[in-house]
Amino acid sequence: MTPLVGLHADRPVHVETRGAHRVVVKRYVAGGAAAVYGQMSALWASPFGADRRPPGLPRPIGVNQDRQEVEMQFLPGDPIGSRGDLGLSVQQLPEVARLLADLHSSGVRVDRRRSPAALLRSSHRKVDELASTGGKDSADRFVVAELARRLLQRLALAVPTGTELVLSHGDFSPRNVLLTPDGLALIDFDRLQMAAPERDISYWGAWTWVTMLTTGQPPRWWVGDELALAYHGFRPAAPKSDPSAVAFYRAVALLRIAHGWSALQAAPQTAALVLREALSLLDADAG
Numbered sequence: 001m002t003p004l005v006g007l008h009a010d011r012p013v014h015v016e017t018r019g020a021h022r023v024v025v026k027r028y029v030a031g032g033a034a035a036v037y038g039q040m041s042a043l044w045a046s047p048f049g050a051d052r053r054p055p056g057l058p059r060p061i062g063v064n065q066d067r068q069e070v071e072m073q074f075l076p077g078d079p080i081g082s083r084g085d086l087g088l089s090v091q092q093l094p095e096v097a098r099l100l101a102d103l104h105s106s107g108v109r110v111d112r113r114r115s116p117a118a119l120l121r122s123s124h125r126k127v128d129e130l131a132s133t134g135g136k137d138s139a140d141r142f143v144v145a146e147l148a149r150r151l152l153q154r155l156a157l158a159v160p161t162g163t164e165l166v167l168s169h170g171d172f173s174p175r176n177v178l179l180t181p182d183g184l185a186l187i188d189f190d191r192l193q194m195a196a197p198e199r200d201i202s203y204w205g206a207w208t209w210v211t212m213l214t215t216g217q218p219p220r221w222w223v224g225d226e227l228a229l230a231y232h233g234f235r236p237a238a239p240k241s242d243p244s245a246v247a248f249y250r251a252v253a254l255l256r257i258a259h260g261w262s263a264l265q266a267a268p269q270t271a272a273l274v275l276r277e278a279l280s281l282l283d284a285d286a287g
Contacts, residue, residue: 011190015074022074023061029068037063037070039110039192043167048106054182056102057189075185081174083261086211089174090223095184096177096204097230103186104166104197105235114168114195116159119252126259127152140268144258147275151255154282160196160245164238168195173207198241198249201228206253210274214263219277224250247285251278 010029015022028036040060043049048056059073080096081087089096131145169176170191178185205224213219228246232238254274258264264271 024058024072024074025069026072027067027069031068033063033068033070034065036189036192039108040070040072040189042108043103043106043189046106046108048102048108052102054180054185056099057186075178075180075187077178077180077185079175080177080179080184081211083175083263084211084215086208086215087174088179089177089208092177092179092184093223093226094230097227098234099177099184099186100169100172100200100204100227101231101234103169104200104238106167108167110167110192110194112193113165114170114193114199116161116163116196116248119199119249120155120159123152123155123252123255126255130259138268140272144268144271144275147272147279148255148258151251151275151278151282154279155248155251155255158244158248158251158282158285160242160248163196163198163245165194166197168193168197168199170195170199172200172204174204196245196249197231197235197238198245201231201241202246202249203253203256206250206257209277210254210257210261210264213273214270221250244285247281251281254278254281 011026012029013024013026015024017023026036027033037060040057043057044055044060050059058075061071061073063070079087080092081089127148130148168191169186169189170193171188172186176186176188178187202224204227205221208223209219209221228241232240255278258271258274258278264274
């Protein structure tokens with residue numbers, strides 16, 4: 001049994017060898033394995049799965065409800081990027097856009113929805129958690145807490161309405177896109193929900209923006225812009241993104257990253273830069 005490191009403690013993953021095959025086994029400590037397996041099976045049966053070249057996800061093999069484990073095909077390859085390293089995420093951008101467009105066009109629907117109002121509620125919890133530690137260790141953490149509160153107020157005034165709902169990955173970043181010998185494949189389907197296309201597109205853009213910032217490069221949104229352009233090339237009939245919606249989803253994504261990345265938790269000055277960028281996006285849209 002080979003453990004995979006760098007993943008969530010409540011969803012540990014390991015690889016087992018069974019005869020001539022290797023199988024990925026993901027355990028859901030808090031439950032929900034059957035739901036994830038069902039969603040992956042629906043995707044496998046959709047145009048995103050077995051009939052796609054290459055298939056857009058690993059083939060689901062089975063679920064052990066007693067152990068709350070999902071078994072799936074092992075795909076050889078590596079993520080195209082990681083926190084602190086853009087890797088191949090820019091070079092692979094056209095195929096990344098095709099992968100995302102195919103996911104959104106799969107026709108699969110799930111019960112869970114991630115509306116803009118739900119994202120705002122989730123943002124409220126993140127801000128409360130940032131504020132609960134603000135000021136305890138340093139003036140920099142106090143600044144982070146104050147910026148987060150201001151951002152929440154601005155987000156409440158910028159909630160978009162009337163958007164298309166697609167099957168959203170929910171954690172669409174280079175860490176969850178594998179480069180296999182056959183091409184790109186998407187992994188980690190724990191956050192599947194119906195949401196606006198901008199949710200996935202904007203998270204990719206925010207992830208690359210923050211990675212540029214934390215690796216000493218001038219942070220730019222051009223990677224996210226190029227992804228959106230290529231994405232709409234693969235989904236020409238999809239509604240065009242409203243600039244105010246893009247600003248909202250990018251700001252939400254930046255808040256999520258400032259809250260969730262351990263590297264930013266340990267560097268409040270950098271986290272403050274991320275939150276200031278989120279505020280500037282909303283201010284620019286309002287202007």
